[in-house]
Amino acid sequence: QVQLVQSGAEVKKPGASVKVSCKASGYTFTSYGISWVRQAPGQGLEWMGWISAYNGNTNYAQKLQGRVTMTTDTSTSTAYMELRSLRSDDTAVYYCARVNIVVVVAAAQPSYYFDYWGQGTLVTVSS
């Protein structure tokens, strides 16, 4: 069965960096992408970006560009998300999710969704 297992909770000081891991199993890792989604306390879901495990191509949310880096290690089927220059409003639960890509035939555009999710990693930024 498909599983995504994330690393444990982190506490960081403002200005520091955090790196969260997401180990995949139960499917061919390079046949899908991995997306990262975060959720601040009591708030909604925020898409952060995604990475193709096939070729390493990335797309990041515009508000996070310059602070976030997503990578994969295909030898261990693990995806990583690093966020730098942490601020208090980065406090959130961070989820990884497997990305499925489909084609919107009528518009000839790619579309993607998230069919399996990790358990979430709480990152707390506090001085």
Added chain:
Amino acid sequence: SYELTQPPSVSVSPGQTARITCSGDALPKQYAYWYQQKPGQAPVLVIYKDSERPSGIPERFSGSSSGTTVTLTISGVQAEDEADYYCQSADSSGTYGVFGGGTKLTVL
């Protein structure tokens, strides 16, 4: 930046039909997806490609699309359906993902 708009809350009695809408300018060019999230849990995909239901999701969950609005319909709502529901799509180019603000479904 591109946005999807959902009502903050919807309330229904058990056995009734709940409808949750999601509006966005790019929805005629992009599929919409729906996720259910219960407190303390990761989201679960309940509808993909506007109206397809993943295996294991009850038949009472359905989706539809019309122009710039997509709708998640839950027929015969049960107490266990009480949760937050999020729509998800992408901008018209398919480059950037986006979630709606979420709708809290309350079963009275």
